[in-house]
Amino acid sequence: xALQADALPVLDLAPVLQPLGSAAYLRxxxxxxxxxxxxxxKAVAAKVAELGVSATPAQQLTRQLQPPALRPGDLVRLAGxxxxxxxxxxxxxxxAESRFxxxxxxxxxxxxxxxxxxxxxxxALIGTSFSRxxxxxxxxxxxxxxxxxxxxxxxxxxxxAAKDYFASPAxxxxxxQLLIWEIPERDLQSPYRDDIELPxx
Numbered sequence: 001x002a003l004q005a006d007a008l009p010v011l012d013l014a015p016v017l018q019p020l021g022s023a024a025y026l027r028x029x030x031x032x033x034x035x036x037x038x039x040x041x042k043a044v045a046a047k048v049a050e051l052g053v054s055a056t057p058a059q060q061l062t063r064q065l066q067p068p069a070l071r072p073g074d075l076v077r078l079a080g081x082x083x084x085x086x087x088x089x090x091x092x093x094x095x096a097e098s099r100f101x102x103x104x105x106x107x108x109x110x111x112x113x114x115x116x117x118x119x120x121x122x123x124a125l126i127g128t129s130f131s132r133x134x135x136x137x138x139x140x141x142x143x144x145x146x147x148x149x150x151x152x153x154x155x156x157x158x159x160x161a162a163k164d165y166f167a168s169p170a171x172x173x174x175x176x177q178l179l180i181w182e183i184p185e186r187d188l189q190s191p192y193r194d195d196i197e198l199p200x201x
Contacts, residue, residue: 002102007089008048009051011043012182013039013040013043013184013187014044016039016040017032017036017039018172020035020036020039021191023035023036023037024036024039024147025061026071026073026134027071027073027093027094028072028075028090028093029074029075029093029133030073030074030075030078030142031074031129031130031134032130032133032134032136033095033133033134034095034097034135034139035097036134037134037135037136037139041125041136041139041142041143042134042142042143044140044143044180045140045143045144046065048144048178048180049121051178053123053177053178055122055123055124055144055145055146055178056121056146057119057120057121057146058105058145058146059102059103059141059145059146059147059171060102060103060105060145061100061101061102061103061138061141061142062096062100062101062103063098063099063100063138063142064099064101065096065097065098065099066096066097066098066099067096068095068096069094069096069097070094070095071092071093071094071095071097072093073093073094075090076089076090077175083150086093090133093148097123097134097135098135098138100135100138100141100142102170107111108166120149120174121146121147121148121149121176122176122177122178123144123146123149123176123178123179123180124148124149124150124151124165124170124171124176124177124178124179124180125140125148125149125152125180125181125182126151126152126156126161126162126165126179126180126181126182127152127155127156127161127180127181127182127183128152128154128155128156128157128160128183128184128187129152129153129154129155129156130152130154130182130184131150131152131182132152132153132154137150137152140180148180149170149176150152151164151165151168151170152182157187158183158187160192162181169180173187188191
């Protein structure tokens with residue numbers, strides 16, 4: 001509500017994820033599954049298109065599903081059971097993750113682009129471990145057809161990634177045309193108060 005009051009576009013992913021039910025999340029982890037991450041990525045890409053932002057630079061990715069493998073989930077740690085022997089912990093989850101590879105293509109640079117700035121992403125992503133799990137970033141890049149500047153941070157909560165990014169040379173020297181800020185609902189309900197100040201873009 002506060003972001004909308006400041007005329008910032010907001011995308012609520014609840015209506016996108018709710019129809020997927022439990023398939024949107026990992027069974028032994030608090031994060032999205034690839035199914036949920038893909039649905040979220042497509043919704044974000046549609047919002048970017050709706051805003052009329054022309055994301056660059058173009059990038060194509062191929063996607064190949066890998067064989068299922070054991071994926072340790074964070075629920076065991078959050079439940080305080082990670083000290084138990086593996087045999088006494090909840091059964092782990094087998095997850096078949098995707099592997100993404102870039103399709104090589106010639107970089108189109110103008111004659112006056114001495115430092116290759118035209119090939120730097122004009123869309124940046126900040127957020128939490130949700131952006132760093134289940135291939136959300138490559139799924140979003142594939143949905144947008146571009147390369148993103150990824151500045152998400154594990155354990156960043158509401159503002160950790162934002163504080164680091166806004167103070168970084170990456171932001172000062174090459175500010176993005178569009179900043180995508182992934183904010184988990186649970187962080188909006190955190191009891192702490194954060195006085196982060198949004199810079200003028």
